[in-house]
Amino acid sequence: MMDFTVEEMNFLCIFKGDCREDSIRNVRKIIPFIGNYDMIKIGESLLSKLERMTEEAYNEISFDETFEE
Template sequence: MKDFTVEELNFLCILRGIDRKDTISNIVEATPYIADDDVRKIGERLLFTLEAMTDAEYNDISFDEAFEA
């Protein structure tokens, strides 16, 4: 499984869809509206990672980690 940065995991939680393909679609749709270059780069990195992983790998992502202190 891919280790995500805190920023990537938070971004992923915000745009998370019902599955990997839906999440990819959400990120693609949101990207043109992201004004901050650093945040846009996080989205682009995350998009590349999601496109390279399998659905099974996506399903193994623990979204609970984003909310741990």
């Protein structure tokens, strides 16, 4: 399973689609409109990871919020 940073995971949660390809498409669409260099780098890093993973691995990502103390 691919390791995402907290920032990448937050980015993915905002722009996730119904499948890996939808998520990739959504992130690609938004990157040109981001005015913050650090956010662009997070988006690019996320794209790189999404492009390398399989659809099966994408489906294993947990988008559930967990709050542990």
